[in-house]
Amino acid sequence: MSNKMRSSLFSGKFSLVAKSAVIFCCFLSSVGCDRIKNLFSDTKQSVSEQPAESMTSTKQIQTETVPEQHILSRGVYSDLVLNIRDVKSSEQADFMRDLFEGLVIFDIHGNIQPAVAESWETKDNKTWIFTLRQDAKWSNGEAVTAEDFAQAWKLLALSSSPLRQYLAFIHIDQAQEILEGKSDISQLGIKAQDEYHLQISLDKPISYLPEMLAHIALLPAYSGGNSNKGELISNGAYKLAGQKADTISLVKNEFYWNAEKVSFPQVHYQKLADNTDVKKVDLVTDFRQIKMENVVNxxxxxxxxxxxxxxxxxxxxxxxxxxxxxxxxxxxxxxxxxxxxxxxxxxxxxxxxxxxxxxxxxxxxxxxxxxxxxxxxxxxxxxxxxxxxxxxxxxxxxxxxxxxxxxxxxxxxxxxxxxxxxxxxxxxxxxxxxxxxxxxxxxxxxxxxxxxxxxxxxxxxxxxxxxxxxxxxxxxxxxxxxxxxxxxxxxxxxxxxxxxxxxxxxAKAVYLNPTLQGFDIHNPTEVIYSKDLSRKPMRQKN
Missing domain, CATH: 3.10.105.10 (Dipeptide-binding Protein; Domain 3)
Structure with a gap:
């Protein structure tokens, strides 16, 4: 989708003029998880001191002690959030993409690849059927279903978030009418035909719909009831482990359908000050400091x-x-x-x-x-x-x-x-x-x-x-x-x-530890999934 002057990520006719980016654009996101407070909002609190509703307890997820080289550390300047509708920065979007996965994703070059949806088909470019892979699971082991997507998108349409406009932008049938209060939510062109088949109906033919579905606004939300109080159920390559001071820990989701391809067992998001020595982390996707080695545009x-x-x-x-x-x-x-x-x-x-x-x-x-x-x-x-x-x-x-x-x-x-x-x-x-x-x-x-x-x-x-x-x-x-x-x-x-x-x-300045691999410096999407990264093999000493 494209836009009027926007900040840095997403766009569309509902966007704003951004002073800093100097272009027509806006940042879109949506689909909520549970109501959870911003992370890093008080770095003096340990995870055990966080309210149950705001952070997964360490009693629910125990992180194993692993060698430092097997931990991916990502530096961020923004406070992180767990409600997708609260996402306002690319760093927050990166964090959510580690936890949740939509119908499609980008490969390391920025091309669309199947994700929760293993295939899709259409006869007229207006009615699309997406077949979900049966090995796609939530972090509690339950299957990711078509209803998880349908309900998430309907909740987005009913929310007060301006991000809901993305549904109308991709021309989902009746989306604009629902946003204007002229149609009932039951008429939204999203339907779970059965557990593994999601039907998306558009108000006009669009042949490139799959390319538009990697947007963070369209992530699913767990609609089941089998979860502990305060536990975040996610379906991405990683799940939330806990927070200690200025570091949030994610651990590999053992139920992720492609878990065997995920290299790092843990990902740590560390809050950075503007003058923090980034050499202590592996990756900073919104680099703010003066030019230095290992920064790629x-x-x-x-x-x-x-x-x-x-x-x-x-x-x-x-x-x-x-x-x-x-x-x-x-x-x-x-x-x-x-x-x-x-x-x-x-x-x-x-x-x-x-x-x-x-x-x-x-x-x-x-x-x-x-x-x-x-x-x-x-x-x-x-x-x-x-x-x-x-x-x-x-x-x-x-x-x-x-x-x-x-x-x-x-x-x-x-x-x-x-x-x-x-x-x-x-x-x-x-x-x-x-x-x-x-x-x-x-x-x-x-x-x-x-x-x-x-x-x-x-x-x-x-x-x-x-x-x-x-x-x-x-x-x-x-x-x-x-x-x-x-x-x-x-x-x-x-x-x-x-x-x-x-x-x-x-261009976007990104700091990359020279030991990392699994990315393409020509990828224009601004998306670097933690699941795609790995550590270069260490050279053997003679």
Missing amino acids: FPKLCTYFYEFNLKDQNLAKTAVRNALNSMISSHNIVRDSGLSGFAVSYFVPRNMEFESDESWQATVVEQILQQADFSEKNPLQFKLTYEQEGIHPNIANRLVRSWSQSDLISVKMEPVNWSQLQEKRAKGDFQIIRSGWCADYNDPSAFLNLLYSKNPDNKTGFSQERVDKLLEKAQQTISEPERNELYRQVLLISRQEHLFLPIFQY
């Missing part, structure tokens, strides 16, 4: 770009947009800027850029502008709207310096605050405006749907019948190679139309 499904308003009589001309784009080098804009990101050639992330058969052509800017009746006495004039804080003024100034090399261009800079920027974009009150996009699932549709004429997030005013038909066909095409060919055609058209001014793709 992982790409994110987020790009930063400027949008042209095609309702402007001058910017409506493809040739003019081509001239403006040709004067900007995203590599030069990003170079020595201190940005955490990678220069991009278009508005989609690098992993979504298909090979193009478009041959490069030199652009003679002065000639193009003169043919459009612009001159030194009558230059092309436009406003560049951007946020007046953070990284935005630096980027805007670099853009203006590049365009100012031509006497046929006159730029008026319009710095505005965060709220004004959001309002101007929503109303179409701009000529060229700072923008961006983040995706909640790893599929090109999350970005290319911005070009669909009926998409409310299409603020450029671009409308082309061929593009609409290609996107509509892609939405109904199950075959990934065939769908990608349709996407490639859409991307080629958008390149030729010069609809966006691309700047960079966001």
